[in-house]
Amino acid sequence: MTNRIFHLYQYAIPVDSQLILRNRFLKKREGLFVQIKCGEHEGWGEIAPLPEFSQETLEQAKEQTVQWLKKWEQARSANQKFSLQGLYPSVAFGLSCALAEMEGELVQEGNYQVAPLCYGDPDELYDVLNQIPGEKVAKIKVGMYEANRDGMIADMLLEAIPDLYLRLDANRSWTLSKAQLFAKYVKPEHRSRIQFLEEPCKTREQSRIFAEHHNIAIAWDESVRELDFFVQKEPHLAAIIIKPTLMGSLEYCVQLIEEAHRHGIKVVISSSIESSLGLTQLARIAQQYTPNVIPGLDTLNLMDYQLLRAWKGSQLPLLGLDSEFVHKISF
Numbered sequence: 337m338t339n340r341i342f343h344l345y346q347y348a349i350p351v352d353s354q355l356i357l358r359n360r361f362l363k364k365r366e367g368l369f370v371q372i373k374c375g376e377h378e379g380w381g382e383i384a385p386l387p388e389f390s391q392e393t394l395e396q397a398k399e400q401t402v403q404w405l406k407k408w409e410q411a412r413s414a415n416q417k418f419s420l421q422g423l424y425p426s427v428a429f430g431l432s433c434a435l436a437e438m439e440g441e442l443v444q445e446g447n448y449q450v451a452p453l454c455y456g457d458p459d460e461l462y463d464v465l466n467q468i469p470g471e472k473v474a475k476i477k478v479g480m481y482e483a484n485r486d487g488m489i490a491d492m493l494l495e496a497i498p499d500l501y502l503r504l505d506a507n508r509s510w511t512l513s514k515a516q517l518f519a520k521y522v523k524p525e526h527r528s529r530i531q532f533l534e535e536p537c538k539t540r541e542q543s544r545i546f547a548e549h550h551n552i553a554i555a556w557d558e559s560v561r562e563l564d565f566f567v568q569k570e571p572h573l574a575a576i577i578i579k580p581t582l583m584g585s586l587e588y589c590v591q592l593i594e595e596a597h598r599h600g601i602k603v604v605i606s607s608s609i610e611s612s613l614g615l616t617q618l619a620r621i622a623q624q625y626t627p628n629v630i631p632g633l634d635t636l637n638l639m640d641y642q643l644l645r646a647w648k649g650s651q652l653p654l655l656g657l658d659s660e661f662v663h664k665i666s667f
């Protein structure tokens with residue numbers, strides 16, 4: 337019997353989440369790194385519940401992780417697999433990544449293409465987009481200010497950059513009439529270059545009506561995590577967004593991805609503001625399971641540092657286990 341060894345670390349790094357989380361302030365991003373070893377094989381995972389999005393707190397996740405690791409250790413004598421069933425999503429995801437890495441089930445290569453988050457200045461966007469190879473896709477958070485202003489900005493960018501595609505995310509901010517105000521400012525001939533608008537309205541039904549009425553493609557993000565959600569083909573549905581840290585184990589995410597693909601629906605793997613360790617794993621998951629789709633992983637720059645693993649092309653300082661932002665948890 338080979339020896340199983342595991343270690344748990346906790347991190348806290350400065351972050352400015354305002355851009356993504358709107359008025360929800362998060363000064364530091366906290367989470368756990370789990371390292372498991374079995375003989376010569378090693379795997380890492382990140383367990384980082386996102387406040388206001390995850391049901392579980394970091395404390396709860398930590399406790400559950402410690403319990404699971406102890407039981408996993410006990411199961412070894414019987415050479416049993418120990419299930420991830422019933423765990424919090426962030427715990428199931430982090431542990432499943434560590435196991436998948438250890439077992440060599442996760443490809444090394446990642447999809448590091450990003451849809452840069454932009455703030456409406458086309459000159460700035462030109463520069464950014466010219467530096468990225470391939471498809472020009474940018475993402476704008478909408479619904480924070482006036483809906484007509486959002487519409488004007490989207491239309492102006494699409495007008496100014498003829499090969500630009502946009503992803504927009506309203507996070508359910510609009511009533512149907514606000515959403516209509518947005519649409520009014522986007523010229524009909526520009527609408528097909530909106531790859532999707534995530535969750536325009538407060539309810540799914542309103543979002544469907546909006547999409548149908550204005551011929552603008554939508555994507556489900558928040559909806560995917562609701563109990564009554566199931567994958568189905570819908571006329572204006574372009575994609576579903578999967579944030580694995582909020583969803584559950586890798587196996588569960590893969591099942592959902594495959595189901596969406598069977599229905600002809602695109603899947604966009606997306607960040608829950610993980611550290612560079614978790615983000616690089618998400619890039620690898622995207623590469624493996626959603627080839628040819630740019631993932632929604634442009635969140636590293638909200639942080640001041642990278643931890644343990646480097647995001648391809650990032651200039652941010654890379655810190656290790658010895659840094660002041662990481663400490664070991666003994667149990």
Ligand SMILES: O=C(O)CCC(=O)c1ccccc1C(=O)O
Pocket residue numbers: 356389475505507557577606607608609631632633634635
């Ligand atoms: O999906 C992306 O493109 C980036 C990640 C992102 O927007 C996000 C990250 C954490 C929590 C919520 C959201 C969101 O989709 O609004």
Ligand SMILES: [Mg+2]
Pocket residue numbers: 505507534557558577
């Ligand atoms: Mg979203």
